[in-house]
Amino acid sequence: MNSLTNEAQHIIYIAEPVAKVEAIKKLAILWKSDASLKIGKATKPEDPSYPPKLKLCPPREMPKRGRDYSTENRIALLHALSYIEFNAMNLACDLVARFADPILPRAFYDDWVLVAEQEAEHFDLLSTRLNTFGINYGDLPAHDGLWDAARSTSHDLLARLAVVPLVLEARGLDISP
Numbered sequence: 001m002n003s004l005t006n007e008a009q010h011i012i013y014i015a016e017p018v019a020k021v022e023a024i025k026k027l028a029i030l031w032k033s034d035a036s037l038k039i040g041k042a043t044k045p046e047d048p049s050y051p052p053k054l055k056l057c058p059p060r061e062m063p064k065r066g067r068d069y070s071t072e073n074r075i076a077l078l079h080a081l082s083y084i085e086f087n088a089m090n091l092a093c094d095l096v097a098r099f100a101d102p103i104l105p106r107a108f109y110d111d112w113v114l115v116a117e118q119e120a121e122h123f124d125l126l127s128t129r130l131n132t133f134g135i136n137y138g139d140l141p142a143h144d145g146l147w148d149a150a151r152s153t154s155h156d157l158l159a160r161l162a163v164v165p166l167v168l169e170a171r172g173l174d175i176s177p
Protein backbone atom coordinates (compact mmCIF):
# COMPACT_ATOMS: atom_id res chain seq x y z
CA MET A 1 0.00 0.00 0.00
CA ASN A 2 1.62 3.28 -1.02
CA SER A 3 -0.86 5.61 0.68
CA LEU A 4 -4.23 5.61 2.41
CA THR A 5 -5.90 7.71 -0.29
CA ASN A 6 -4.66 5.49 -3.15
CA GLU A 7 -5.83 2.33 -1.41
CA ALA A 8 -9.22 3.89 -0.50
CA GLN A 9 -9.73 4.87 -4.16
CA HIS A 10 -8.72 1.39 -5.31
CA ILE A 11 -11.33 -0.17 -2.95
CA ILE A 12 -14.11 1.97 -4.49
CA TYR A 13 -13.45 0.26 -7.81
CA ILE A 14 -13.65 -3.29 -6.42
CA ALA A 15 -17.00 -4.64 -7.65
CA GLU A 16 -16.85 -8.08 -6.08
CA PRO A 17 -18.32 -7.78 -2.54
CA VAL A 18 -16.13 -10.35 -0.75
CA ALA A 19 -12.97 -8.84 -2.26
CA LYS A 20 -14.11 -5.34 -1.24
CA VAL A 21 -14.79 -6.42 2.36
CA GLU A 22 -11.41 -8.18 2.56
CA ALA A 23 -9.56 -5.17 1.12
CA ILE A 24 -11.15 -2.87 3.72
CA LYS A 25 -10.31 -5.23 6.59
CA LYS A 26 -6.70 -5.41 5.36
CA LEU A 27 -6.51 -1.62 5.04
CA ALA A 28 -7.90 -1.14 8.57
CA ILE A 29 -5.36 -3.56 10.08
CA LEU A 30 -2.49 -1.86 8.26
CA TRP A 31 -3.66 1.64 9.16
CA LYS A 32 -4.02 0.78 12.84
CA SER A 33 -0.72 -1.08 13.11
CA ASP A 34 1.64 1.17 11.16
CA ALA A 35 1.69 4.84 12.18
CA SER A 36 4.26 5.57 9.45
CA LEU A 37 1.77 4.89 6.64
CA LYS A 38 1.25 8.00 4.56
CA ILE A 39 -2.17 9.59 4.15
CA GLY A 40 -1.31 10.60 0.59
CA LYS A 41 -2.73 13.22 -1.73
CA ALA A 42 -6.45 13.73 -2.29
CA THR A 43 -7.77 11.91 -5.36
CA LYS A 44 -10.94 12.32 -7.43
CA PRO A 45 -12.58 8.90 -7.43
CA GLU A 46 -15.01 8.09 -10.25
CA ASP A 47 -18.34 6.39 -9.46
CA PRO A 48 -17.98 3.07 -7.61
CA SER A 49 -18.06 -0.34 -9.28
CA TYR A 50 -20.92 -2.74 -8.49
CA PRO A 51 -21.36 -6.47 -9.09
CA PRO A 52 -22.18 -6.80 -12.84
CA LYS A 53 -25.49 -8.51 -12.07
CA LEU A 54 -26.80 -5.66 -9.90
CA LYS A 55 -29.35 -3.55 -11.75
CA LEU A 56 -29.37 0.10 -10.63
CA CYS A 57 -32.58 1.99 -11.33
CA PRO A 58 -34.18 5.33 -10.37
CA PRO A 59 -35.97 5.21 -6.97
CA ARG A 60 -39.43 5.54 -8.58
CA GLU A 61 -38.84 2.43 -10.72
CA MET A 62 -38.01 0.24 -7.72
CA PRO A 63 -40.56 -2.50 -6.97
CA LYS A 64 -42.66 -1.53 -3.92
CA ARG A 65 -41.74 -3.50 -0.83
CA GLY A 66 -44.63 -4.82 1.24
CA ARG A 67 -44.71 -4.27 4.99
CA ASP A 68 -45.59 -7.74 6.21
CA TYR A 69 -42.97 -10.25 7.28
CA SER A 70 -43.33 -12.61 4.36
CA THR A 71 -40.15 -14.30 3.14
CA GLU A 72 -40.29 -12.23 -0.05
CA ASN A 73 -40.40 -8.96 1.89
CA ARG A 74 -37.65 -10.03 4.27
CA ILE A 75 -35.41 -10.87 1.31
CA ALA A 76 -36.19 -7.48 -0.29
CA LEU A 77 -35.41 -5.68 2.99
CA LEU A 78 -32.15 -7.60 3.55
CA HIS A 79 -31.10 -6.87 -0.05
CA ALA A 80 -31.93 -3.16 0.31
CA LEU A 81 -29.95 -2.95 3.57
CA SER A 82 -27.01 -4.84 2.04
CA TYR A 83 -27.03 -2.30 -0.77
CA ILE A 84 -26.95 0.56 1.74
CA GLU A 85 -23.98 -1.04 3.53
CA PHE A 86 -22.19 -1.65 0.20
CA ASN A 87 -22.65 2.05 -0.54
CA ALA A 88 -21.56 2.96 2.98
CA MET A 89 -18.24 1.16 2.41
CA ASN A 90 -17.79 3.18 -0.79
CA LEU A 91 -18.84 6.43 0.89
CA ALA A 92 -16.30 6.04 3.72
CA CYS A 93 -13.52 5.26 1.21
CA ASP A 94 -14.58 8.14 -1.05
CA LEU A 95 -14.54 10.56 1.87
CA VAL A 96 -11.01 9.55 2.86
CA ALA A 97 -9.67 9.60 -0.71
CA ARG A 98 -11.42 12.73 -1.96
CA PHE A 99 -11.15 15.06 1.01
CA ALA A 100 -7.66 14.22 2.29
CA ASP A 101 -6.15 17.47 3.48
CA PRO A 102 -2.99 18.15 5.54
CA ILE A 103 -5.09 20.47 7.73
CA LEU A 104 -7.09 17.49 9.06
CA PRO A 105 -5.69 15.57 12.07
CA ARG A 106 -4.70 11.93 11.71
CA ALA A 107 -7.62 11.11 14.05
CA PHE A 108 -10.02 12.18 11.27
CA TYR A 109 -8.65 9.39 9.06
CA ASP A 110 -8.61 6.96 12.01
CA ASP A 111 -12.34 7.55 12.44
CA TRP A 112 -13.22 7.10 8.76
CA VAL A 113 -11.09 3.99 8.36
CA LEU A 114 -12.98 2.63 11.39
CA VAL A 115 -16.31 3.58 9.75
CA ALA A 116 -15.28 1.75 6.55
CA GLU A 117 -14.33 -1.30 8.63
CA GLN A 118 -17.66 -1.26 10.49
CA GLU A 119 -19.64 -0.85 7.24
CA ALA A 120 -17.75 -3.84 5.81
CA GLU A 121 -18.79 -5.84 8.88
CA HIS A 122 -22.43 -4.73 8.47
CA PHE A 123 -22.39 -5.72 4.80
CA ASP A 124 -20.84 -9.06 5.66
CA LEU A 125 -23.52 -9.83 8.29
CA LEU A 126 -26.46 -8.78 6.10
CA SER A 127 -25.28 -10.47 2.91
CA THR A 128 -24.51 -13.67 4.84
CA ARG A 129 -28.08 -13.60 6.21
CA LEU A 130 -29.37 -12.96 2.67
CA ASN A 131 -27.47 -16.05 1.47
CA THR A 132 -29.45 -18.24 3.90
CA PHE A 133 -32.50 -17.48 1.71
CA GLY A 134 -30.57 -18.62 -1.39
CA ILE A 135 -30.17 -15.02 -2.61
CA ASN A 136 -26.90 -13.19 -3.31
CA TYR A 137 -26.22 -9.48 -3.13
CA GLY A 138 -26.84 -8.24 -6.69
CA ASP A 139 -29.75 -10.62 -7.41
CA LEU A 140 -32.36 -7.86 -6.91
CA PRO A 141 -32.45 -4.30 -8.30
CA ALA A 142 -31.30 -1.32 -6.21
CA HIS A 143 -31.73 2.44 -6.51
CA ASP A 144 -28.95 4.94 -7.07
CA GLY A 145 -30.23 7.78 -4.83
CA LEU A 146 -27.53 7.66 -2.16
CA TRP A 147 -24.70 8.08 -4.67
CA ASP A 148 -26.49 11.07 -6.25
CA ALA A 149 -25.90 12.84 -2.94
CA ALA A 150 -22.25 11.82 -3.00
CA ARG A 151 -21.88 13.28 -6.50
CA SER A 152 -23.59 16.55 -5.62
CA THR A 153 -21.37 17.03 -2.54
CA SER A 154 -18.08 15.99 -4.15
CA HIS A 155 -16.81 19.59 -4.08
CA ASP A 156 -17.03 20.24 -0.34
CA LEU A 157 -16.25 18.18 2.77
CA LEU A 158 -18.69 20.01 5.04
CA ALA A 159 -21.50 19.62 2.50
CA ARG A 160 -20.71 15.90 2.24
CA LEU A 161 -20.71 15.42 6.02
CA ALA A 162 -23.93 17.41 6.45
CA VAL A 163 -25.91 15.79 3.62
CA VAL A 164 -24.76 12.17 3.56
CA PRO A 165 -24.02 10.86 7.09
CA LEU A 166 -25.92 13.49 9.09
CA VAL A 167 -29.11 13.61 7.00
CA LEU A 168 -29.48 10.75 4.50
CA GLU A 169 -27.88 7.92 6.44
CA ALA A 170 -29.49 9.08 9.70
CA ARG A 171 -32.92 9.38 8.04
CA GLY A 172 -32.47 5.91 6.56
CA LEU A 173 -32.07 4.55 10.08
CA ASP A 174 -35.22 6.35 11.19
CA ILE A 175 -37.50 5.17 8.38
CA SER A 176 -36.32 1.58 7.82
CA PRO A 177 -38.37 -1.11 9.60
Ligand SMILES: [Fe+2]
Binding pocket: 085, 088, 118, 119, 122
Ligand atom coordinates in the same frame (compact mmCIF):
# COMPACT_ATOMS: atom_id res chain seq x y z
FE1 LIG B 1 -23.69 0.33 8.33
